[in-house]
Amino acid sequence: LEAIGKKPLSGDWVPDWATPEKAIEAGLHYRQQIEQASDDYDPAEGLNPGEAAEGAPESEREHVRSVVTDLVLEASETLPSPADGTRYFKTVMGVVDGTTTPLGPLLDRWERERDQTISKASRAMDAAAINHFAAYVAEHEGQTLGITVKDPMQHLRAKGLESLELRMLGGFTEWLLDSAGLTAKTVGSRVSPLKMFWDWCIRKHIISGPNPWDGATRGLKQQAAQQGKSRPKRREFSETELLAILKADPDQRRWAWGQAIRDLMPLGLLTGARQNELCSLTVDRVVQVPGGELLGIGVIEEDAKNSNSIRRVPLHPLVRPIIERRLAAAIATGEPDAPLFPECKPGGPQGKRGYYFSKRFTDFRRDVLGRASDGLVAFHSFRKCFGTYMRRAAVAGVSECQLSVAQKLMGHKPQTITETTYMEAEMPWPVYEAAILGMVDKGLPESVRAALNQKAHTETFKDR
Template identity: 85%
Template sequence: MAGQFDNRPEKHLRAKGLERLEPRVLGGFTEWLLDSAGLTAKTVGSRVSPLKMFWDWCIRKHIIFGPNPWDGATRGLKQQAARQGNGKPKRREFSEDELLALLQADPDAGKRWAWGQVIRDLMPLALLTGARENELCSLTVDKVVQLPGSELLGIAVLEEDAKTASSIRRVPLHPLVRPIIERRLAAAIATGEPDAPLFPECKPGGPAEKRGYYFSKRFTEFRRDVLGAGSDGLVTFHSFRKCFGTFMRRAAVAGVSECQLSVAQKLMGHKPQTITETAYMEADMPWKVYEAAILGMVDKGMPGSLVAKLG
C-alpha cells in the first residue's frame, strides 16, 4: 500500500550508503547470522569474508575510509565450526572404485546441459594437479606456462584466484592431462583475447563472482547421479585434491623422494608448518623437483586402474 512503512531490515540497509552504516549494526551482523538467521559458523564465515574483501577494496579505492569494520569478525568461527561438526562424518578422498565410477560415467547421459565436457576435463586435472575447484575453473591463456628447458607444461595460480598467499604457485601438468590443456588452450587462443578463459562454460557467480560457483552445483548433481545421495557430506569436488595428497604420500613411501611432504605442500599451495621451513628454507623449489614429484606420484602413488583409465 502506498505510504505504508516498510520494516524489512534488508531493504533499509540497501537504501543506505556504505559510509552511513552504523558501526553497531555492522558489529552485530555476525551474531545476527548465527542467532537470528540460524546459519552455521562455517556458513557465517563464508558470508563475512567477502564483505571484508569488499570493504578492503573500497578503502583502497578511497571510496570510504578505514578501518575495516570486518577485521576480526570471523575470529573464533573456525573453532566454533569444528565444535558444530563433532560427530558428523568427515569429508574424505574418493575411493578407487568411486574415482573409476566418476571417470567412466557420461556426464551428458539423460541431461540437456552444457556441462558434460567441462566435468570430463576438470576431474582428471583436479586429480593430477591437486588444484582447487575455482583455481582450475579460472584458468586463462596466460596461466598456462612453459618454463625454458622444462619437460612439462604447467599451470599458474595467481594472486586474484589464490585462496591464501601460499596458494600462489605453479604446478606441472602430467602428460596424461596435457591433451586437455592443449585442446582448451587452442580454443581460447582462437578467440584472440590474451586472457581468454580455458573453461568459458564456468561463468562467474555467487557473492564473490567466482568461476567455480556454478560448476560446483553442476558437479554435485553429477556426483549424486553416479555415487548416490548417500555420498553427500562425505565427498565433493575437493575430494580430488585429497586424493592428490594421498597419492603423493603413497609415492613418498614407495621411495619417490620428490613426493615428500614439503614438496606436496608447495604443489598444493599449503603454508609451511614449521618455522624452519618458513624462515630458513627457499621459498620455492626447482621446477625439476616439481616435475619429478608429479611424474613419481602417478608412477608410484596412483592405482594402476586409474592410470589405465586416464591413459
C-alpha cells in the same frame, strides 16, 4: 488516491525526499552550507556598529543554521505521521550538528580502503556480513519500534553510527545462530568484518573505543568444534568412487557441461589444483619452463586463495592432451588471455569461474554416486586424492613426493620456521616434474591409472 493507482497519504507511505538516504543527503547539504557561511555577518540592520538585536543571530553562520532548522522543521511537519516527522528531523539535524554520523558514507570509505588490501573473496565476506547486519537491524527495529523496513540495507546506511545501541549489537551473534540458522563457524565470519569496521572507525577518530564487538565471538570456536563432531568430514574419493565418476560419460547422460566435467576431473586429480584455479585457466597461464620436459599451468594472484597459492604445477602426460586441445581452441579466438574453459562463466558474489561449474558437478556426482555422497565428497576430493597419492608415493620411495614438495604443489603454507625463513621459496622445476611423475607411477591405484590411460587414448583418437 488508491482508486487512481497512487500511494495513500497514510500507512507506510513517505515522500521520496523523506527517505533515510534523502534525509542524509539533505543533512550533508545543509551542513556544507552552514560551514561555508561567514562568522562576521551582522544580521541586525539599522543598529549601531557592534550592537545586535536581542535574540538575533550574531553571525551569518548562526543565521543560516536558524533558517535550516526552520526549513527542516516545516518539512517534518508535512509528513503523514508524527513518528515519521520526528525521525526525519532527527536524521537531518543530527547530520547537520555532527551528532549523527551516517553509516553509508563511512562504509563506502572503509570499503574503498579494503579494496586496496584484501582479496575478492574477503570482500564478499564483508558484503555478506553487512547484509546480515542490515537484516538484523531492520528486524530488531521492526519489533522494538513497530516500523516496517522495506530496504534493510538502505535503512542501515541511513542509521547514525552513534545510534546503534550496545544492547542491540550484543544480540547480533545470537540472532545469526538462531534466526539466521548459521553455523558457529559462519557466525564468526559474519562478526569479524563488523569488528574490523568499528576498529577502523576508532582509528579514524570517528568514534571512541572500546570496540563493542570485542569478545563477541568468544565461545564460537568451541561451538564450531562441537558442531563439527556431528557432521561427516569431507574426504578423498575411494578407488571405487573414482573409477565410477571417471568412467561415467557426462555427454551420454542428462547434463550440460559434459566436456568441462570430463576434462576438469583428471586435471583436478593429477594437479591438485582447486576447482576455481582450473576453471580460470587462460592462454597465458599455460607455461613451458625453459629446460623443462613437462608443460605446466600457473595460478596467479587473481585466482589464488592466498599468497602461498600462487604457483606453477607440471602437467602429467596423461592430462597434457586436454590442455593442448583447449589451448589450441583458445588461441584460435585471437584473444591473448582467452579462457581455456569458456563455458565456465563467472558467477556468484565473487565472480568466480568455478561458481556455476560447482553446481553442475554436484548434479553429476549425485547422479553417479548418489545423494548419500553429499557432505562426504565433492570436486575438492580430487585435491585430497592428490595429497593422499603424494604421500603414498613418498612411502613407496619417491623422494620428490615428500611433504615439503607436496605443500608447494598444492599451494599450502610451509609448516616450519626453517622452511619459511631459511629455505628457498621455489624448488627447481625438475623436482616438481619428478614429484608429479612419481605420484602417478607409485601413488595412484593401478586401476585408476589404467582408467586415465584409456581416457587419454580415447581423447587423442577423437582429436585426430
